Every structure is written in C-alpha cells, then in structure tokens.
Amino acid sequence: MSLDFLRKEGVNEDLIKGVEDYQKKYPIAEESKQRIPVPHFPFFGKEVWEDALSALLCGQNLLLVGPKATGKNVLAENLAQTFGRPMWNVSFHINMDAAAMLGTDTFKNGQVEFRPGPVYRCAQEGGFGVFDEINMARNEAMAVLHSLLDYRRTIDIPGYEMLKVNPACRFIATMNYGYAGTREMNEALMSRFAVIKMDPIKEEPLTRLIRTEFPSMKKEAEQAFVQIFLDLEKKCKEAEISDKALDLRGLIDSLHLMQSGLEAHRALAMGITNKSFDEYEPALITDVINLHIPGEFERKDIFED
C-alpha cells in the first residue's frame, strides 16, 4: 500500500518515516520489481499495521496468528508492497520439506547443479518470504530454517556455500489457530517470531472492504452481505458448520457475479453454499442467507448504477 494509505489509516508518522528510510536504504533491483506484489485488497486496521511495521522495521520476523478470513495473507502482501520488496510465498502443506524450501540438486548437461528454492532466493535477494500455514509444516522441515530466522541469519546448504541473508530480507509466517483442526507450533520456531494475533474480521473493516471493491453497492445490500458473513463466522465458531463456508474470497466473488447480472442467491450458492459437500450443512448456510436477503434479489436491488 502507498504511504498515503497508511497516513489515511492514521498510522504513526514515525513508522511511516521508518518505511521511507528502509526503502532508501535498500533500493530494489529492476529485475526484482516484477515480484513486488500488487494486493487486490487493502488491509484495514491501524493497530495491526503499526504492530507489523514496528516489528519489521526492527528486523524481526513476523507471525500472523488468527482463524480463517482474518486477512493474514492480505496483510502479508500489503506489507511486502509497502516496503517495496519482492515476495516469495511458501505454502506449508504437509509435503513441504527442506529441499523444497531451500533448493535441490538437478542433473543438467551431465552435471549435478543446485537449483535454489524460494526461501534461498528470498534470503539472497532481500525479499519478503511468506510462510503460509507454518504450523502445518513438519518439525524436521522447519528445523533447517532455525539459523535463518534467528540472530545468525545464515543458511548452510550441505555441499554448497553458506548463504548470508540479505539485510533487507524479512520473513512473515501465518498460521490458523483457534478453530478446530489446527495444530500447535513448536516452541523453538515460535520464539523466532514477533506474534500478532489477528481477530476475525469485524463489521467495520469488512464494510470498508466491500465498499472499496463495490463502490456502487446500495447501503442496505452492503449491510446484508456483511451480516451474512459475520453470521457464518459465528456459526463456524460454534462448530455448527465447517469453515468451508467462511470464505471471504467466495463472498467477494459472488458479489462480482451479482454485479455481472446473476441473481443473488444463485451467486452466493456458487461462491459460498456449494463449497460445502456435507449432507445438511448447505441448508444451514442457506437459512443464514435467507435471513438477510430476499428471494430474487437482483443487480438492480444491489447496485446503484
């Protein structure tokens, strides 16, 4: 996000100055610019912005903790863009191992060559590395990152040279916690991060998000869609439904479908309801939707233009 956006959010001016100084200190190479993310959504929330900027300016790694749809990845993208750094995203599914992160040997032209992985390149080029769902990683996979994430800031690849991490480099990890089905993160890894606990998205930022994306939406409709999401969030927290329906991207996608002319219930079915394959759950989700928007709710009922 632009620094003007941060000023509008009311972020502390010293921190904004800190970002400016960082950008001057670590200019970005032309060939790396294409990796600077362009977030689709801005992240709203002054306190979270300030916490995150403070930690990153101090050279710390950041761990964003929160349930689904709290904007963890949106914030990570926003941060990389604000600092003007290329970003590498590593999704920690269970199959991720050290080789997939750091690099692996390949055989080319009769020779074994090292092919660097995303974490290696990020450390080398001074990027922002995003470790998505870090608590899903196997402990043995993460152990190789310990030296990278603590004061040593080095990676030793057996058989190759030791890499010193570029001083501009920062790592941002995300993890889902607090909902059923999440795992604990091991203490050694946790101690290497400054942690921001992110609350489920609240009414006000969600409204702003929808308003930013759909400026022509009628207030009444906007309120209804916000409430649908908040009600589903609550239902999910109470374990009445699984978190498949708690899909902010799905809601936004549905609204785009409505903008293109599709009737609201059908659009929400595609974006939200149909994502649940449970025998009974879709009816519970449909009830929530019906308790906020009338049948045959169409584009003209939703948008001004």
Place this chain on the structure above:
Amino acid sequence: MAKRKYDYKRRRALNIVWDVSGDYRCDPDFLSFTPEHHEPNLYLNAIIGLTYKYYDMKLLKQLFDELATSSMADLFSDLLWLGMEGVVYQKELPHRPVLAYLRRQQALNYFNGPLSIRHGVAQEMQAARWHEVLGEKPKLFDPWAKGLYQGLTFDPNWTTQQICDHFRALTKKYFVSRFLVRESLEKVIIGKNLGKFLSFLVPQFKKLNESDLNFQVRKRDADDVIAGKEAHDGLMALLTGETAVKNYQYIVTCFGSSIYSSSQMLDIERTYCTGPHEGCHLHFTRGRLGSKGATGEASRWLVNAAKQRARNLNYYKENSEAYRKSIARLVAQLRTALQQTYMKLPVPAKTGELVPSLIWRGLYLDDERVFYGKEMQYTPDFTVDIMLDGSASRGEYQRVIAAQAYVIAEALRQCGIPYQIYSFCTIRGYTVMTVYQTYREKKKSLSVFNYCTTGWNRDGLALRGARQLMGDLSSSKKILMMLTDASPNDDRPLRDSGNILRTHEYKDARAIADTAAEAASLRRDGVRIIGLINDEISGGLAEAEKIFGKDLVRVKKIDKMAEGVGKALCHQISTF
C-alpha cells in the same frame, strides 16, 4: 433414519433461532415447523430468536408456564406468540429489511397451506394478521374478535413485564379467566374435552416436548447405580458359598459367552493369568442383553443392564448438541493430524536426493531422473483401542463415560481410523472384557451404550486382556486410550513375584504399581497409552501419572473434551 432426520430438522430450526438471537447458548422451549412437511419455518423461528434478542425470556417463560396450566394452553400461547411476532417485527425491521419479505412470504404460505388448520380463535387471529401483512382487511367482523386482535398489538416500547401484564389482562378480559374457571366453570363452560379440542387446533408454534426426542433434564433415579454397588455387595455375600463352576456360569449368564474357544481360553490364561495375577481369570465376550434363561441375581443384573442402556442413550440424546459439536471438533483435529501419516516413498525423479548408481543413465541414456524424489502415500497404519473401566466405582458416571466413548469412537469412524472399544470389570475372579466394537466393524458404535458397571477393577490384568484383543503388536501401530479413574482395586490378592506364597491386597500403591508395570510393558512393545480421566475423581492426578505419565487427559467439561482428547491423540499420531 426418521429419528436422524428429525434431529436434523430440529437442529436447523435451532440454528435459525440462534442466527437471529446471536445467542448460541439459548435453548428455546418453542420451535416452529410447517404443518404439512414439518420443515423448520424460517420466519417463525426467526421470530422466536428475535424474542430472545429483545426480551427477558425468564419472565416470558414464567408466563408461558402459567398459561400451560390452562385448558386453553395452546390457544393462549399461540396468541402470545402472535403478539410477540408483531412487536419484534417492528423492532428488528430497521436492522433486517429482509424481514418484510419473509413476513409476506409467511402470509402467502399460510393462505396457500392446508385449510384444515385454519380453525379456532388463534387461527382467526393469525389469519387477520397475515391478511393485514398482504395489505388486505383483517376480515374480523365480530367486535369480540376485533377487540382481541387489537389487544394483541403490543407497544414496542413496553418492557417484558409490561407485555406479560398486558397479556394476562387480555386473557382475563376476553376469556373466562383460568383463575375463575379452574375449579368450577371450567368443567361446565370449557370442559376438558373442549379444552383438548381447542388445543387440537394445530398451533403454528409447537411446544418443545413435541416428541420424545426432546428431553427435560431428569433427576437421577434412586436406582441409577445399577449393578455397581449392588452387585459388589452381592459378590461379597456370594464369595463364601459359590463354586468355580457356578462362578463361571454366572459370568457367562451375565456377560455372554466367550468369543474364544475353550482351548484358546486355556492358552490365553496360561499366558496372561500368571505372576501377580496367578489364580485370576479372563473372560472375553461381546456382551449380552435381555434376561432370557437367566434367574436370580443374574436375571436382575441383565434387566438392570438393559435399563442402563436406555439411561445411557437418553443421557446422550439430552446432551446431543454438545456431544455432536465435540465430534465435529475432534474430527477436524484428527483429520489435520492424519495428514502427518502420509508416508514418503522414494521414486526416481529429476530432483531430490542424488543416487550415484543412477548417474550412468543421465550420461548415456539422457535420463535426468538420477535422484530419488518422494511420493506421498496415505497409509493410516495405526489403530486405536478404547478401553473403559467398567467397575462399580464408575457407577455414577456410566452415562457420561458411555457418551464420551461414543464421541471418540464416532470421530475415529468418520476419519476412517480402525478402532475397537471394550470395557472391563472384575467379578468373581474373572476380569471380563466386553467388546462393543472390533477393528473390522465399520458401523456406528451404538453398542457402546450397553456399557454398564459392576464389580472390581483389576487394571493390570485388564491391560493384559487389552494386549490380547489388540492382536499382533508388530503388524500395526497401536494407541490404547483408557477411560479410568486410575484406582485399581480387586478382592482377589496380588501375588508377590518374589515369594509365591506371599500375597497382598490388590489396591492402593501396589495395584497402581502393577498397573503402571503392565502399561510400561505395553509401551515397550510400541503401544502408545493415553489415560482419560473424568473430572469427578477426587484429589490430584498423582496416581494416574504413575500409570500414564504425561499422556494423561483430564476432562473437565464436555465441550473441552474434544480439545483434550484431540490434542493427546494428535500428539501420538504425529510422533509415530
């Protein structure tokens, strides 16, 4: 299936109430279903939820309870709900514009619905309301009806108390007051049959107790603790006179025949009933229900066991919402942990770990697959055994333990993890292992509700019995989850391994040490053991820790059980 469907409809109706009230703890006395298909009525359940949102339900419940004593209970409760519909609609509409649409749909559905329900005062009033909603005249001609209808328009500014007072006055004015009627006029003017007839006029709002699937919390009956202490006392009385043959017959009659042949049992006892358990017996059974052919004490035990099954099931149904959530949470946790059980299989690949013996292929055959990559394969190569302490000391908590075991079993079933459940108790020298479900069975473990306590608990021998039931310990990884109070106790002595003539009582520290030794022996053979302790046990967990070490879960509340059990199971799964 019908029950399951009904449960689901009720759950859906409850969810509508929770959606609009925002309070997932509320347990409404009223839910609304459509008259023809008995589907949850979206609008009327929303009205119930909104009443929870805006009004003091304690006061309203008092009023409903008061009305319930009248012979026109359903009529009055319908009228009160109609009044509430009008007032909560006005309050909520500015925040929820869709309500206008839903109300209109409700009105249309009412007139499109079955004619058969549209009789009586409550329906007349309701019809008037829906006519108005559709922009028509209320079609009330009689001044009495007009007046009553007018009286059902509550002021949104009234408090709950004011609404209650107003409604009491309204019923007094327009109906012969129940206070006047009850003892005298009721029998003449509104006799019981007329009252019943009025109640029969199919109210839209159904009372909670619409079927036996809804249960009020009942006080524990005096004979709640069956088998347990009674059988225990009976045992003490019988010990002196009963022969070994009679003891065995008693065990078979009460618990069912052995799942093993006589020769197999002989081998098993030679293996396991040794050392400290010399002279004791094991009995493995699938259990038995029904008292056909049994007499005397055995017959009483079987009858009580059948009653206990009903009590266990009732308890589960009463708390089904909480347990269903526990299952859902546990399933989610287990599924995450299961991802850890993907195994890596080496396959030739273009990247990965270099295999020198394959390099020639790269040089001469231009095959770049000179590395070993890793292919992930899902192999749930472990099983879970759930062993319930079925001794008399657990008598008070039988229903809770059965429900907890069912929750764990159901979560395992939904995750496709092979499991088996059994309980153990010790009586007349036999440690009886009652198997409710085996690894091979895939159905829901409803038989665990047969769980019924009696006798002593010789935990050390029970762990040996579990070893037998687990089969070959080298064929797959095993997790044994033991629901227990960690207080082993038996009337048969514990043999001293150093001196076969010397015996000790099987209780306290010696029994704990024996159980801990058996648990350690299983651990040495690769079995992971988790102790699940209900919060009801007195004192600390020091004794339990001697048996289970850190693999101990103390369940304090139902809603926390999944978290504790899930964490313990996931830890074991992920560290295999």
